[in-house]
Amino acid sequence: MLKTFKKGGVHPDERKISAGKSIEILPLPKRVAVPTTQHIGAPAKPLVKKGDIVKTGQLIAASGGFVSANIHSPVSGKVFKTDEVVDASGYRKPAIIIDTEGDEWDESIDRSDKLVKEIALSGEEIIKKTGEMGIVGMGGATFPTHVKLSPPPGKKCEILLINGVECEPYLTSDHRIMLEKSEELMVGIRILMKALKVNRAVIGIENNKPDAIGKLTNLAAKEDGIEVQPLKVKYPQGGEKQLIDAITGRQVPSGKLPIEVGAVVHNVGTTFAVYEAIQKNKPLIERVVTVTGPGITQPSNFLVRIGTPVGQLIEAAGGLPDNMGKVIGGGPMMGKALVNLDVPVTKGSSGILVLPHEEAHRAPVENCIRCSKCISACPMGLEPYLLMIEAEKELWDRAENDNIMDCIECGSCSFTCPAHRPLLDYIRLGKGKVGQIIRNRN
Known part of the structure; x- marks a missing residue:
């Protein structure tokens, strides 16, 4: 019987229409x-x-600071200016704007496709290098990887989990x-x-990706301590705790982190970025991004330089359809609607x-019918219905006591609500x- 998490979860349509599309390099x-x-x-700091x-x-x-990450130039050229740009959340954030001139890379980066298996660095050197290369969690949370690789005093990692679940509908970048x-x-x-000093790693993959399960199982059979665990399809299984x-x-x-139970979780995109950082001396300057949707004529998975405007990805996938209602950064469950197509791709853009x-239109909000589906x-x-009431009425002490900070913002509550209430x-x-x-209190 396939494994899955015990508490809650929903089953939205998968809609992985770009799953068969190989990764293309975006101009x-x-x-x-x-x-x-x-x-x-x-x-x-610029x-x-x-x-x-x-x-x-x-x-x-x-x-x-310690919980922060270096930023590297994704292109060669001239710095046009430092200014604020609107990001995927809709807020203006400081940014470095660069005009591209050619593509001259730092000489220390190994750009060859040759697989490098021998790991020359020590565990401590690996942690330091991931920090220098600006590697962060690429599943969406963007937590600096060198911090995750440095458990606090008294805590020890017993198992490394590699997150290949990609449970969000439509998205296929991790699959590719x-x-x-x-x-x-x-x-x-x-x-x-090696960095975590553990001898067991498990790759979790949902059972709707049999090709990935098969390929990685065959490779893992040749590795000591690495195994693949097929999982039942259920959202949001890609959440760390799930x-x-x-x-x-x-x-x-x-209120605790995975290290409390001896686990550390890394996304497959992060794991590949770590390989490139340690074995190729390549900082995190590009990532794979899925561009998809019912009206997109060429659903694609693009290898994209950080900072590229979203509009360029959409044009490469065939452009906006006539019936376009909304462009979302991320997937339909956890993503956020973008305010314009100049929003740049970042390290967390999946x-x-x-x-x-x-599909973009929200149904009219009705009164809660106390069905408890959420x-x-x-x-x-x-209890999402209760947390919504507390947020509406600004009852912040009660919301804290009811563990609002434990919410992982998966959207399962809003998805299942028959009254279409904006719970999330x-x-x-x-x-x-x-x-x-x-x-402020701390």
Whole structure:
């Protein structure tokens, strides 16, 4: 019997219409806007100014602290200016804007396709290098990888979990990485195991990706301590705590991190980026992005330089359809509608979804009928209907006591609500307010 997590979950239509599309290299943009806040933690501090000439892979913004990440130039050219640009959340954020001139890479980067299996660096050197190369979690959370590889004193990692679930409808970038970069993934896993000093790693993949399961199972059979765990299809199994529950049966306590139960989770995209950073000296300057939707004529998976405007990806996939209703950064469950097509691709951009009018339209909000479907669907065991009320009425103390900060913003509650109530919208608002209160208190 296939494993899955125990609490909550829903089953949205998968709609993986780009799953069979191989990764294509997107042509270089004429101009990139590289935000200095592409990660959880302190913003990076710009090291360049208007008029400076930069190479691809050159450090252009330094980490602002331990929980932060370096930023490297995704193109070669001239710094046009430092300014603020609108990001995927709709807010203006500081960015370094560069005009592309050719594609001259930093000489230290190995650009060959040759697989490098021998891991020369020690565990401590690996952690330091992932920090220098600006590697962050590429499943959406963008937590700096070197921090995850550094458990706090008294905590020890017992098992490394590689997240190949990709449970969000439509998105297929991780699926393609597992198929096309599978050997590099295996080396990346061994690099992470060495850094964490663990001898067991499990790759979790949902059963709707039999080709990836088959390919990685064959490769894992030749590796000591690496195995593949097929999982039952259920959303949001890609959440860290849900994946840990599904594979190990361990429950991460409220308010705690996975290391509390001896686990560390890394996405497959992150694992491939770690391989390139350690074995090729390549910083995180590009990533695979799915461009998809019912009206997109050429659903695709593109290898894209960071800072590329979203509009260029959509044009490469056939352009906007006539019945376009909404462009979403990410998938339909957790993604956010974009305010314009100049929004840049960042380290956490996994997909661009174009929805037609009929699917983008929200149904009228009705009164809660106390059906408790949102409670049954919540994978964190919360009461979403109650948290929405508390956020509406600004009852922040009660919301904190009812564990609003445990919400992983998966959208299962809104998806299952028959009254079409904007549960996740209000819970996100509440999380922001309560989080601010907690930070001020501490």
